[in-house]
Amino acid sequence: MRRTVTALVMVVLLAGGVIAQQKRPQDVDLQAAIRTETVDGDLNGAIKQYGAIVSKYKADRAVTAMALVHMAECYQKMGDAQARKIYEQVVREFGDQRDAVEQARARLGEPRSTGTGMVARQLWTTTFYSQVTIANDGRSAAVAEPSSRDVQIRHFTTGQTTRLKVTPNPASGAYAEWPVLSPDLKQVAYAYAGPETKFGYQVRIAATQPDAKARPVGNTSSYLYVMGWSPDGRSVLVTILAEGNNFQIAWMSTTDGAVRTLKSLDWQDPERLALSPDGKFIAYAVMVEQGKPDREIRILASDASSESVVARAPGINASPVWSRDGSRLVFMSDRSGTFGIWSVPVRNGRGDGSPTRLKADAGDIALIGFDATGSLLYEHTVGTRDVFAMDLDSQAGKIHGDAVRLLDTFLGWNWNPAASPDGKSLAYLSRRNGTPNYWANLVVRSLETGAERVIPTLFRAAGAGGTPVWLPDGQSIIQPARNAQGHTILCKIDLKSGEISTAINTASQTPVTAAISPDGRTVYALASGAEHVLVAAYDLASGRRTDVSHAGNAKSVAASPDGRSIAFVAWESARWHIYAADADGRNVHAIVTTERPDERPSGLAGGLSWSPDSRFVFFLQQDQGSLWRVAASGGAAALVGELTKDPVRTIDVTRDGRRVIFSTDRKGDSVEVWALDNVLPSSVR
Numbered sequence: 001m002r003r004t005v006t007a008l009v010m011v012v013l014l015a016g017g018v019i020a021q022q023k024r025p026q027d028v029d030l031q032a033a034i035r036t037e038t039v040d041g042d043l044n045g046a047i048k049q050y051g052a053i054v055s056k057y058k059a060d061r062a063v064t065a066m067a068l069v070h071m072a073e074c075y076q077k078m079g080d081a082q083a084r085k086i087y088e089q090v091v092r093e094f095g096d097q098r099d100a101v102e103q104a105r106a107r108l109g110e111p112r113s114t115g116t117g118m119v120a121r122q123l124w125t126t127t128f129y130s131q132v133t134i135a136n137d138g139r140s141a142a143v144a145e146p147s148s149r150d151v152q153i154r155h156f157t158t159g160q161t162t163r164l165k166v167t168p169n170p171a172s173g174a175y176a177e178w179p180v181l182s183p184d185l186k187q188v189a190y191a192y193a194g195p196e197t198k199f200g201y202q203v204r205i206a207a208t209q210p211d212a213k214a215r216p217v218g219n220t221s222s223y224l225y226v227m228g229w230s231p232d233g234r235s236v237l238v239t240i241l242a243e244g245n246n247f248q249i250a251w252m253s254t255t256d257g258a259v260r261t262l263k264s265l266d267w268q269d270p271e272r273l274a275l276s277p278d279g280k281f282i283a284y285a286v287m288v289e290q291g292k293p294d295r296e297i298r299i300l301a302s303d304a305s306s307e308s309v310v311a312r313a314p315g316i317n318a319s320p321v322w323s324r325d326g327s328r329l330v331f332m333s334d335r336s337g338t339f340g341i342w343s344v345p346v347r348n349g350r351g352d353g354s355p356t357r358l359k360a361d362a363g364d365i366a367l368i369g370f371d372a373t374g375s376l377l378y379e380h381t382v383g384t385r386d387v388f389a390m391d392l393d394s395q396a397g398k399i400h401g402d403a404v405r406l407l408d409t410f411l412g413w414n415w416n417p418a419a420s421p422d423g424k425s426l427a428y429l430s431r432r433n434g435t436p437n438y439w440a441n442l443v444v445r446s447l448e449t450g451a452e453r454v455i456p457t458l459f460r461a462a463g464a465g466g467t468p469v470w471l472p473d474g475q476s477i478i479q480p481a482r483n484a485q486g487h488t489i490l491c492k493i494d495l496k497s498g499e500i501s502t503a504i505n506t507a508s509q510t511p512v513t514a515a516i517s518p519d520g521r522t523v524y525a526l527a528s529g530a531e532h533v534l535v536a537a538y539d540l541a542s543g544r545r546t547d548v549s550h551a552g553n554a555k556s557v558a559a560s561p562d563g564r565s566i567a568f569v570a571w572e573s574a575r576w577h578i579y580a581a582d583a584d585g586r587n588v589h590a591i592v593t594t595e596r597p598d599e600r601p602s603g604l605a606g607g608l609s610w611s612p613d614s615r616f617v618f619f620l621q622q623d624q625g626s627l628w629r630v631a632a633s634g635g636a637a638a639l640v641g642e643l644t645k646d647p648v649r650t651i652d653v654t655r656d657g658r659r660v661i662f663s664t665d666r667k668g669d670s671v672e673v674w675a676l677d678n679v680l681p682s683s684v685r
Contacts, residue, residue, distance in 0.1 A: 284320065308350045365379060383413040460481050490502070554569070576595075615631065616631055
């Protein structure tokens with residue numbers, strides 16, 4: 001979805017005058033100081049580093065000016081009046097440094113000579129699926145990120161971070177998501193998942209002290225978001241995923257966990273809710289038609305007495321946040337053709353005028369909210385998934401040459417490639433502008449001309465797996481996805497007519513993965529058994545299901561080119577297996593078994609592929625970039641070669657055995673948290 005660093009971010013990087021390839025000492029020192037400021041959050045330490053740069057490199061006016069600007073930004077975050085004096089110094093003494101002067105003038109409230117007068121500052125960098133919620137006073141935020149099991153409280157004025165322990169035993173795998181500070185800042189509520197909840201989600205509340213013990217509130221559910229506190233602190237606003245894939249917007253009592261549902265949504269995931277400053281209204285964005293990207297923004301009264309639409313489709317309207325005084329709703333929209341930041345006045349829970357654009361071409365970002373100074377915080381996610389190919393000698397079991405990137409659009413947001421039977425086309429998944437989490441477009445690209453065909457339907461949960469499967473005639477594709485009830489379905493896409501139909505409904509919430517027999521009559525997928533997840537064979541014509549009897553929970557499956565066998569990954573009692581079986585499910589036998597975590601085969605969809613002669617199974621090891629193969633009859637696995645130093649998600653050995661096509665995942669997407677100044681007039685900040 002976010003294929004490159006946005007134009008907005010590029011402006012800031014260029015304004016910083018620091019190009020990554022430069023190796024001059026002053027550039028290295030400035031980069032280090034910026035990391036101290038934005039990544040470590042140590043403002044006092046960064047100020048000392050910037051001061052040293054100013055003293056040491058006086059002759060380099062560009063670096064000195066930018067060091068002063070960054071130093072002033074640190075003081076500004078701390079609420080120190082020294083910031084203004086330094087900005088004035090930059091304007092007064094560095095007139096030849098245009099970019100630095102324009103940033104300083106914008107901070108002083110003066111208009112820039114060009115552009116909108118908005119200035120962006122990078123605050124810190126974290127990992128994909130982090131959550132940041134700004135406290136009511138706008139001076140701190142609660143943060144959860146996958147790289148840390150703790151809840152973090154980041155203080156904007158001091159730059160310091162307080163860590164709250166989620167569990168006394170980090171090895172338990174417990175973690176927190178969606179933390180929100182209470183109105184008095186003395187408590188934090190968050191969604192908890194751990195062994196005692198069987199990794200279901202439950203609200204937990206703790207005092208904002210490092211060693212405070214959290215208390216559970218309410219029942220567990222398959223998933224929930226914590227989105228805000230009521231003004232009196234007696235309830236928290238939550239979104240609960242209930243049975244039947246029903247999303248509920250509700251208030252949960254902080255004392256007894258009682259739930260008062262305000263709104264039920266059959267399949268729309270409202271994602272981040274935005275509670276108005278006075279606690280009277282809830283803004284949220286939802287898709288208006290399943291499988292279509294269009295979204296509208298609604299405002300729901302916090303007592304469910306009314307609801308209105310303030311930003312209508314067509315187009316993608318998303319990521320609503322309230323101005324500090326509650327008079328405006330600011331959101332992202334592509335209604336002008338590209339994503340920009342928009343605003344609509346609000347009165348009594350309804351739009352009080354037409355939306356107006358605040359900034360054009362802001363890039364595909366997600367808004368977080370406004371801080372106490374009126375700066376708009378937002379997230380920019382840098383994708384890490386791309387599609388490559390390497391030459392392969394499938395007979396000798398060796399790769400050679402260098403990896404070649406196959407795609408040049410939406411870089412960082414493409415994965416799960418599958419070559420067509422004739423090798424002339426490539427089907428893959430892509431997260432494009434405005435695509436919500438866990439949804440993806442199916443794209444078919446000609447490897448000869450580069451022409452792309454984007455299937456307009458979004459496939460749900462394809463973002464978490466769901467490698468496309470070509471039918472033997474090359475005219476249709478099976479795409480695993482989920483339906484409105486959360487069940488794994490196998491969609492059939494006719495590439496000639498564009499018609500999309502549900503070929504198989506597994507009626508279970510199993511991983512989205514599939515394989516097809518070479519005659520196109522049988523499709524293999526995962527389905528719920530009495531005790532564990534099974535591989536099931538479905539007849540495409542009748543839908544009749546035949547289960548494969550095996551031990552362990554199945555993770556992925558692949559069918560041999562000769563139609564005689566299947567292979568699949570399964571996990572059982574701390575052991576990982578690759579099983580092979582006859583195509584009818586008989587003669588199941590392990591061809592790889594390991595208890596070592598560093599040797600476990602990847603359970604991701606698309607982690608297995610057969611050699612063209614059906615003698616070998618190629619496989620990946622979890623979170624690694626190496627390609628292995630094992631004989632279908634069993635024996636020692638052999639290293640085929642290193643595809644990349646990055647983890648590889650999926651592999652596809654072409655029908656002629658001459659290439660392996662794969663998608664990488666460079667250790668997780670990174671998320672940059674930025675602040676955008678001067679977005680709204682001071683009167684409504």
